[in-house]
Amino acid sequence: MTSSPDTADRVIVPPGRLFVAVLVLLTAVAPLSIDMYLPAFPTIAEELGTTATGVQLSMTAFLIGMALGQLFVGPLSDGIGRRTPLLVGTFVCFVASVLCAVAPSIEVLIGARFLQGLGGAAGVVLARAIVSDTARGALAAKLLGALMIVSVIAPVAAPLGGGAIIAGIGWRGVFWIVAGLVLLMLLAAVVVAQESLPTEERTSGGIPATLRSAREVLANRTYTGYLLTFCLSFAALFAYIAASPFVIQNMLGFSATTFSLLFAVNAVAITVTSAITAALAGKVAYRRMTVGG
Template identity: 50%
Template sequence: MLCALALLSATAPLATDMYLPGLPIMSESLGTTTVGVQLTLTTFMAGLGIGQLVVGPLSDGWGRRRLLLIGTIVLALSSALCALAPTIEVLVAARLIQGFSGGTGIVLARAVIADRARGKAAAKLFSIMMIIGGVAPVLAPILGGVLLDPIGWRGIFWVLAAIAVAMTAGVVLFVPETLPPEKRHGGGLSALIGNFGYVLANRRFLGYAATFALSFGAMFAYISASPFVTQEVLGLSPTQFSLVFAVNSLGLITGNIVNTRLVGRFEVRSLLRTGVSTLFGGGVLLLIASLVAGDRAWLILPLLFVCVSSLSFIMGNATALGQSEVPKAAGTGSALMGASQFGLAAVVSPLVGLGGADTAVPMAIAIVTTGALALTALTVLTRPPLPSGARK
């Protein structure tokens, strides 16, 4: 079941990383600009956010499995539409649908684990799932770089359609219904609104959700800008970019393995704080390096590795801590975390693109800014409550 959930959670890296090496070629093929092709990333991320915001709360009343099946089927169809898109406008619209349906798998994979586990057990399960799912961001850019020449960027979307079919089979075979009828809300719209109120009123949940989303914003600044930074600024080939991307993804997997082993020995919040602090510190050094020697690959690439690897101590731990704060509405909590995560990513991508494709500075600024805000949210909003009678 964890493998099937990991594949569902891998929708975002699969649907972004596989076609990243082809972004420069796509802009020429469809007669559009750099900002135009980056808009396909933006709409996909917006769709992921909106889809989770809709499907997560619905699953608290309808159950998880039925919605998972519908979502994976629509994901396969929308991926085929992306492959057939004749213009950038059609591709942007198809990516929105692809993102919306893909968000179903992401939000419900988290909800299924939250149905089954809490606390450190949940943190371990989320980290294990991310280790399994971490194969996707390692293989996806390599496959994209290898497949780009023989099948083109349209062929890559056909491959994504086939993967979506495999996701559907995984749900059918391995994912049971984890939310029994007696635990579902039955009050229709009023219960839906009540769940949102219950989740949004929890300050600590909001702090962990903000930390989670802002850290992913840093990740997506790297994802959306790295094809142009590595190829046009650092002078690497598409294949070399794919290898660099894969190495960074391996750092993410290794970090998740280490995090899984440390969860039983250290407090989850302490590990989370270490990850966020490393992200911010690495971003500061990256910004300095970009300003001083922005075309030196030997300087830029190791700092990118540090920033990406730090996320392995953030994403799973922030998810587990946030979900543990709202056990009565796991689907709604997962939806809000996911919507904020990909909604912020949708904003970051075009902002980084507007900074130009001939410098790494916009990417570095985005990483520093989101890292600083994530550290602030974690420090201010997730503080444990004061003991009774203690001075404020």
């Protein structure tokens, strides 16, 4: 999200409260879409006549869509502006959420989850980009902090809320509720979302420029080492996320509600550790904290 040298001369108009609320909801879509339906994994496998692997692929498809979406939406929005990709991505996410709710087979669910991740990526990327476009200094730090808090709280609350929803109206109800939230975001975005990136500050490098920059960055061995550590850590985390519903419910015999509570304990632990790490930043070497963790 490159800006021209004239950016500093532009009058910055901070986003209004309603727009900030929309940005917060956009940031929450990804963790809600990942964690809310976890307690229903065994039920989904039984109802759709598939295996644990099949249900886990629905999560993998979402993550692949999310990754690809972030890769392309960022550079695209640098060239054509934020509003159009935001509205299109949110609409795609809404349609995909409805398809998830009515999916007659695991194949349809996997495809719909891919589209859901692809569309949801727009909100994750552009919420932060819009903050960078419309706020500076302490206000920008405050808004980005609010988005980060949502990213931390949502994984804790999502399985608890999902467990309650599944117990009441089933796993399809989770996707109907996600679809309702995304529709609410879409309508709010149509009404309040104004273009935040002026034409004169847009760049034309697009995806090729992003790939060239990525190639240069990946040539740095130190960066690549930390990147691999980060990726492998997340791989371990999502291996747990995908397998734990079956292990805890099918093998250990706990209910979906109990699984939600156990999952929330892990999410709280990650939150606490993140807070401790942030407090130690600058006092303890990053390499030492990484190895210790």
